[in-house]
Amino acid sequence: MGENGEAYLLMLLCLLLHSGHCNSFDGIPYDYSATIKCMAVPARPLYGGGIFSNSMNWTSRTRQNVHLEEGNLYAFSAWVQTSKGSGIVVDAVVRTSSGELHNIGKAIASNGCWSMLKGGLSPNSSGLAEVSFQSKDPTAEVWVENVALQQFTMKQWRSHQDHIIEKIRKSKVRFRIVDRNGSAPVPKASITIKQTTPSFPFGCGMNLHILSSKPYRHWFASRFKHTTFTNAMKWYSTELVQGQENYTTPDAMLRFCKKHNISIRGHNVFWDNPKCQPQWVKNLTGEELRETAAERMNSVVSRYRGELIAWDVVNENLHFSFFEDRLGKNASAEFFGRAHEIDRNVRLFMNEYNTVENNGDDTAHPVNYLRRFGEILAYPGNERIPAGIGLQSSSFGHGKPDLAYMRSGLDLYGSMGLPLWLTEVSVDQGPHQGEYLEQILREGYSHPAVEGIIMFGGPEEAGYKELTLADYEFSNTEAGDVVDRLLGEWKSPITEAEADEEGFCEASLFYGDYDIAVRKAGANSVTSLISYKLSSAPGETAVHLRVGD
Ligand SMILES: *[C@@H]1O[C@H](CO)[C@@H](O)[C@H](O)[C@H]1NC(C)=O
Ligand SMILES: *[C@@H]1O[C@H](CO)[C@@H](O)[C@H](O)[C@H]1NC(C)=O
Ligand SMILES: *[C@@H]1O[C@H](CO)[C@@H](O)[C@H](O)[C@H]1NC(C)=O
Ligand SMILES: *[C@@H]1O[C@H](CO)[C@@H](O)[C@H](O)[C@H]1NC(C)=O
Ligand SMILES: *[C@@H]1O[C@H](CO)[C@@H](O)[C@H](O)[C@H]1NC(C)=O
Numbered sequence: 021m022g023e024n025g026e027a028y029l030l031m032l033l034c035l036l037l038h039s040g041h042c043n044s045f046d047g048i049p050y051d052y053s054a055t056i057k058c059m060a061v062p063a064r065p066l067y068g069g070g071i072f073s074n075s076m077n078w079t080s081r082t083r084q085n086v087h088l089e090e091g092n093l094y095a096f097s098a099w100v101q102t103s104k105g106s107g108i109v110v111d112a113v114v115r116t117s118s119g120e121l122h123n124i125g126k127a128i129a130s131n132g133c134w135s136m137l138k139g140g141l142s143p144n145s146s147g148l149a150e151v152s153f154q155s156k157d158p159t160a161e162v163w164v165e166n167v168a169l170q171q172f173t174m175k176q177w178r179s180h181q182d183h184i185i186e187k188i189r190k191s192k193v194r195f196r197i198v199d200r201n202g203s204a205p206v207p208k209a210s211i212t213i214k215q216t217t218p219s220f221p222f223g224c225g226m227n228l229h230i231l232s233s234k235p236y237r238h239w240f241a242s243r244f245k246h247t248t249f250t251n252a253m254k255w256y257s258t259e260l261v262q263g264q265e266n267y268t269t270p271d272a273m274l275r276f277c278k279k280h281n282i283s284i285r286g287h288n289v290f291w292d293n294p295k296c297q298p299q300w301v302k303n304l305t306g307e308e309l310r311e312t313a314a315e316r317m318n319s320v321v322s323r324y325r326g327e328l329i330a331w332d333v334v335n336e337n338l339h340f341s342f343f344e345d346r347l348g349k350n351a352s353a354e355f356f357g358r359a360h361e362i363d364r365n366v367r368l369f370m371n372e373y374n375t376v377e378n379n380g381d382d383t384a385h386p387v388n389y390l391r392r393f394g395e396i397l398a399y400p401g402n403e404r405i406p407a408g409i410g411l412q413s414s415s416f417g418h419g420k421p422d423l424a425y426m427r428s429g430l431d432l433y434g435s436m437g438l439p440l441w442l443t444e445v446s447v448d449q450g451p452h453q454g455e456y457l458e459q460i461l462r463e464g465y466s467h468p469a470v471e472g473i474i475m476f477g478g479p480e481e482a483g484y485k486e487l488t489l490a491d492y493e494f495s496n497t498e499a500g501d502v503v504d505r506l507l508g509e510w511k512s513p514i515t516e517a518e519a520d521e522e523g524f525c526e527a528s529l530f531y532g533d534y535d536i537a538v539r540k541a542g543a544n545s546v547t548s549l550i551s552y553k554l555s556s557a558p559g560e561t562a563v564h565l566r567v568g569d
């Protein structure tokens with residue numbers, strides 16, 4: 021009600037202003053481009069070659085010395101081809117003066133076209149280092165052109181992150197407050213903009229202790245809107261004994277989530293690690309396993325149809341091959357096809373570890389992941405599957421994360437055009453756990469291709485021993501403080517603004533849900549309270565909000 025008992029109906033006119041002109045970099049912007057396509061001609065060197073601006077051509081015999089500075093981050097790229105063959109793995113390698121070898125990037129190269137090799141390195145020590153290329157097939161010569169090595173300071177690296185956050189997670193919004201008929205502006209109204217929920221999914225794993233612990237429930241629901249059940253949906257949890265399915269626990273967890281509007285990534289339909297099958301499945305073969313797996317698929321995917329935002333359909337099928345070994349090499353592809361038949365809307369993920377965390381793991385390197393997932397999605401019938409790339413990000417250990425390598429990996433994964441999620445982010449206990457966790461979360465949140473982050477951590481009471489976010493008394497650990505600080509930072513602060521004479525006011529806001537309170541000039545109580553969703557969906561450049569009385 022207005023101040024004279026008269027019912028006002030206000031309208032808010034909202035325009036998303038064009039962004040991109042706003043903030044500047046500290047130094048050189050980062051080049052996020054990447055491709056796994058083999059091209060007829062190599063693209064120009066990124067950064068004009070950076071440290072390697074001499075535009076020389078390399079072979080696998082070329083050695084180049086560079087001085088690397090500890091604390092700086094190095095983005096590396098090149099275009100490679102082999103003198104013969106196809107599908108040949110080529111590594112870019114750095115040997116430090118102490119003799120350590122670091123694989124800083126990898127490409128799958130062929131003869132007749134150029135493949136991009138993209139990578140990076142965050143050195144632990146300063147000094148001279150030797151860069152070279154190695155072919156996994158020693159009989160194939162490697163030709164390399166347009167090599168680039170660009171150095172960034174940590175401060176510059178952060179400025180890239182902050183720039184992307186401004187650009188893709190936020191928007192500058194102009195509101196106009198007009199009268200009930202939408203004709204006359206209402207000048208000088210005060211508005212209070214309060215974000216209720218950010219739209220970026222930054223969530224946390226959850227386990228069955230949530231059902232028995234009220235403090236855990238409160239701890240979770242007061243922070244997160246997205247989750248993954250760490251074990252409760254796995255086959256070994258739902259069918260411990262053959263033929264005796266029991267969904268009591270995940271069903272109850274699902275009810276808790278629904279009550280609190282917490283979205284769930286389903287995890288997982290199958291796990292390709294032979295050790296992680298229900299005991300009774302381990303020795304099944306042939307038709308028996310095929311039928312049993314089909315029953316599992318039908319059971320769990322049908323049960324949660326419409327309830328989940330994602331399924332990890334096959335977990336860790338790069339490192340392991342339990343089902344492929346027994347059912348044929350198309351097993352994963354068939355599982356994806358079947359899951360899609362049962363639930364048409366849920367996004368289907370491959371989910372792997374060491375995909376961005378570890379430059380030493382050849383198996384789960386981005387180019388291998390993308391090649392494998394590309395095959396699965398090209399399998400007859402799978403072409404229209406809504407797919408997603410699941411990067412567990414759980415094996416950083418307790419050492420300093422290599423952010424340069426991580427970002428180059430995200431660039432490559434992003435080149436497939438599918439949503440990327442960091443699905444199980446964790447850092448081991450150690451003196452720098454909080455600091456390293458923050459670095460990893462920031463790198464994910466600020467990458468243009470990343471659409472969601474789930475951590476695998478939680479309170480000590482629930483058994484989270486590695487990434488413990490709260491102690492037995494539910495006081496934050498250092499890592500818990502980091503998480504709470506980032507939850508706060510990635511949400512708009514309560515913003516007070518005053519409309520001008522024309523009814524306009526502007527604010528820079530994170531995407532998500534808002535409550536907006538409008539008080540007309542001179543009124544001493546709120547005239548209107550509006551719910552508003554700021555979304556990045558295209559075509560929503562002008563939104564009219566009807567304001568209640
Ligand atoms: C590198 O090789 C390309 C042909 O692939 C050639 O055009 C170019 O001149 C070479 N560059 C140098 C510096 O030798
Ligand atoms: C809105 O329009 C109606 C009729 O078109 C008019 O009677 C009324 O006075 C207008 N209200 C305002 C606040 O301008
Ligand atoms: C199913 O699981 C729940 C929770 O663990 C347990 O309480 C219940 O006894 C189980 N039901 C059967 C039939 O085993
Ligand atoms: C959940 O979302 C619905 C619809 O957006 C909303 O009406 C309801 O208030 C929300 N509940 C909670 C507990 O946030
Ligand atoms: C599975 O097979 C192994 C040998 O291949 C055997 O030792 C084990 O007892 C079998 N387990 C079951 C549950 O049948």
Ligand SMILES: *[C@@H]1O[C@H](CO)[C@@H](O)[C@H](O)[C@H]1NC(C)=O
Binds near residue numbers: 350399400
């Ligand atoms: C796998 O699928 C492909 C494509 O349909 C087919 O050509 C191939 O024969 C299949 N392989 C096996 C082992 O089933």
Ligand SMILES: *[C@@H]1O[C@H](CO)[C@@H](O)[C@H](O)[C@H]1NC(C)=O
Binds near residue numbers: 144417
């Ligand atoms: C840096 O040191 C950590 C251990 O703290 C190690 O895990 C990592 O591989 C090292 N990285 C490089 C690039 O040397």
